[in-house]
Structures are given as C-alpha cells and as structure tokens.
Amino acid sequence: MASPPSHQTCVPLPSGAGDKCPDHEAQLLLVPIHIVTHASQLPIEFLEPSPERPLVIGFDCEGVDLCRYGTLCIMQLAFPDAIYLVDAVQGGEMLMKACKPALESSYITKVIHDCKRDSEALYFQFGIKLHNVVDTQIAYSLIEEQEGRTRSPYDYISFVSLLADPRYCGISYIEKQEVRVLLRQDPEFWTYRPLSELMVRAAADDVRFLLYIYHKMMEKLNKQSLWHLAVHGALYCRCFCINDNEYADWPSLPRIPDDLAAERNVPEEEILSVLNVPPGKMGLVIGRRGASIQSIKESCNAEILIGGAKGPPDKVFIIGPVKQVRKAEAILRGRMLEMY
Known part of the structure; x- marks a missing residue:
C-alpha cells in the first residue's frame, strides 16, 4: 500500500485532455510524487505488464557518474496521474529487480531523453535490458529532418x-543549472537520504513534462520516422552494453x-x-580538438559515439544505415592503420 504522498508537482495535460480541463489557464494538473522504497508502492499495471493494459510512462535515472561503473540512485517514473521516485539506494536490488519486467516489456513504452547511459547503468548494475523506449532526443532530430531542417547526426x-x-513545452528550466552546480560541488548529491525537497523537485522535473512532449511528437512523426525512432531507440539502449554474445539475449530489433x-523508397536496415x-590510440582517432573524428562524422550519414571517460574507453560505436556504417568502419x- 502506497504511503500518503508529502510532495506534489504539476504536469501539463496532453492533447485531447481538454474535456478534463477546458479552461486554458488550468492545463496543468496537480499530481502526487511518491517516494518508493518497496515494490508494493508501485502500480500493479507497471509491475505486471500486460497487452490488455499498455502503458506510456516518462522515464529517467539519477545517480553518481551514471554508467556501468557508477551508482544508480533514483529511477523516475512519470504516469499521467502521479510521479514515482524509485529509491534504488534504500530499496536496493530487490526493488530494482521487481521493476525489471516493466523495463524490459514491449507493453510499456518508456519515454526518455537520451537513454544510452541509463540503459548501461541498468544493464551492468541490475541485469536489466531496457526495451521499448521512445527517446525524445532521437525524435527531435527525426522531426527536424522530416520538416527540412536537417541536423547532423552528431548535433x-x-x-x-x-x-x-x-513547439513542445516552451518553458525555461533554470532549476537544472542549479542542480548541475550542486553536482559539480558534490558528486555524491543523489546518494543522500532522506531525499531533500530540492532532490525530490529536481528528480520530478526531469520526467514531469515527458508525456506531454511525447504526445506533441507523436502528432508530428510520419510512419517512416516512427520506425526509425523505434530502431534507433533499441540501438541506443544496446550501445554501451557490450557483452560477449553479440546482443543475442536482447530483444530483436x-x-x-x-x-x-x-x-x-524502402528504408535501409539500421x-x-x-x-x-x-x-592508447583513441586520442589519435579523435584528433586534435576532435578534428579527426569530426571529419569522419561529416563523411558518413551515421552516428559515431566514443565510450570516453565513462567507458568503455577503447571502443567506437557506430549507428546508422548498413552502407553508411560500413563506410565509417x-x-x-584506415586511420588506425596509419597509427603504426
């Protein structure tokens, strides 16, 4: 049984919710924020995914140096009528494993902005293969391309x-900068308990607009872009989750x-x-001030990602149409051969 919430926030109502809220000034809905330390505090439709009860939720994670080696501290879930902050510090592995079926389910759509490191942390820390995401970072680029405002694959x-x-929210998120300053001053910020009012507000702010943005984006995306969105989201989830079996245990693309x-004009396989x-050669691949890797990106219609300081440090990841990926490879x- 969920404990009474002591925190609340406002979420914008998606398109089509006008019957609930006809007054233009009342398009924000006040919803509770639940801090979850036990699986019983989560909705049953989340814990037990079902094709009869498909869900779309906003999703994000917070932690210390979020990646395979860091620490995932909070997982945020935004439902239309509530926000749940899943406390991985207090709830531990048992709580996170209870969320595994939902995070891997094709019946629950997880709306997130840039899923790569979140997916990596979930995979290496809890064995969770994040699946069926709508990545708003990818969706934004696809809409820009669809409408003739082509963005480069690395922008x-x-x-x-x-x-x-x-076009999506039109709000200033100045609080984000405040939290970034605190994180630079104290990287352990998300580990402290009990959660402060600032921590609760910052965690909720990162997901409370996602469902609204999702509905706005779905109105714009055509069939081909929707397919690209699904494929790129799946590839982003796998990206940094290197294993020894070539992703054989991951869901099919x-x-x-x-x-x-x-x-x-059939779209090419991605x-x-x-x-x-x-x-010791990654610096040569990247080049002085990134000049080498930048020129490669400009030569190929593919995304090229570097593991970097968060790792894996000795790998380059390429995502895109088969021919463009082979060209980048x-x-x-060739650049690597020039090193010897």
Whole structure:
C-alpha cells in the first residue's frame, strides 16, 4: 500500500485532455510524487505488464557518474496521474529487480531523453535490458529532418533546450543549472537520504513534462520516422552494453513495417557496429580538438559515439544505415592503420 504522498508537482495535460480541463489557464494538473522504497508502492499495471493494459510512462535515472561503473540512485517514473521516485539506494536490488519486467516489456513504452547511459547503468548494475523506449532526443532530430531542417547526426539537443522549444513545452528550466552546480560541488548529491525537497523537485522535473512532449511528437512523426525512432531507440539502449554474445539475449530489433517495405523508397536496415581501438590510440582517432573524428562524422550519414571517460574507453560505436556504417568502419580502420 502506497504511503500518503508529502510532495506534489504539476504536469501539463496532453492533447485531447481538454474535456478534463477546458479552461486554458488550468492545463496543468496537480499530481502526487511518491517516494518508493518497496515494490508494493508501485502500480500493479507497471509491475505486471500486460497487452490488455499498455502503458506510456516518462522515464529517467539519477545517480553518481551514471554508467556501468557508477551508482544508480533514483529511477523516475512519470504516469499521467502521479510521479514515482524509485529509491534504488534504500530499496536496493530487490526493488530494482521487481521493476525489471516493466523495463524490459514491449507493453510499456518508456519515454526518455537520451537513454544510452541509463540503459548501461541498468544493464551492468541490475541485469536489466531496457526495451521499448521512445527517446525524445532521437525524435527531435527525426522531426527536424522530416520538416527540412536537417541536423547532423552528431548535433544532439539537450533536454533543457527541448523544453525551451515552444513547439513542445516552451518553458525555461533554470532549476537544472542549479542542480548541475550542486553536482559539480558534490558528486555524491543523489546518494543522500532522506531525499531533500530540492532532490525530490529536481528528480520530478526531469520526467514531469515527458508525456506531454511525447504526445506533441507523436502528432508530428510520419510512419517512416516512427520506425526509425523505434530502431534507433533499441540501438541506443544496446550501445554501451557490450557483452560477449553479440546482443543475442536482447530483444530483436523492430522490423521494417510491411506498408513501408512495399513502398518504392524502402528504408535501409539500421545496425550498431562496435570497433576496438588499440590501447592508447583513441586520442589519435579523435584528433586534435576532435578534428579527426569530426571529419569522419561529416563523411558518413551515421552516428559515431566514443565510450570516453565513462567507458568503455577503447571502443567506437557506430549507428546508422548498413552502407553508411560500413563506410565509417572502413575510414576508422584506415586511420588506425596509419597509427603504426
């Protein structure tokens, strides 16, 4: 049984909710924020995913140096009528394992902004293979491309900038900067308990607009973009989750829908490729001030990601259409050969 919430926040109502809230000034709905330390405090439809009860939820994670080696401290779940802050510090592995079926379920859509490191932390710390995400960072780029405002594959929009875009929310998220300053001063910020009012507010703020943005984006995306969104989301979830079996235990990638496959311009299959870089040579791959990797990105219509300081430090990840990924691989291998 959930304990009475002591925190509340407002969420914007999605399109089509006007009957609930006809007054334009009342388009924000006040919802409770539940701090969860035991699985029984979560909705049963989340804990037991079912095709009869499909869900769309906002999703995010907070922690210390969030990646395989860091510490996941809080997992935020935004429902239309409540926000749940899943406390991985107090609830521990038992609580997180109770969330595993939902996070891996195809019946629950997880709306998140940039899922890569969250997925990595869930996989290596709790054995959870994050699945069926709608990544708003990917969706934003697809909409821009769809509407003729092509963004390069390495030009990512921040969550703060997405919120500020009047097409989606049009709000200023100045509190985010406040938390970033605190995190720089004290990287252990998310480990402290009990959660302070600032921690609760900051965690809720990162998810309370996601469902609204999701509905706005779904109105804009065409069939082909929706397929690209599903595939890229799945590849982003796998990206840093390197294992020894070539992702054989992960869910299959979304197939090209029949109606798209029947069209003249069939979209090309998209893949993830992982290249190993010889120890100590990553700096040469990246180049002075990133010049080398930048030129490779500009030569290929593919995303090229570096494990970096969070790891894995000796690998390059390439996501995109097969031909473009193979082209990027060839250029990168050529650069590596030049090192010897």
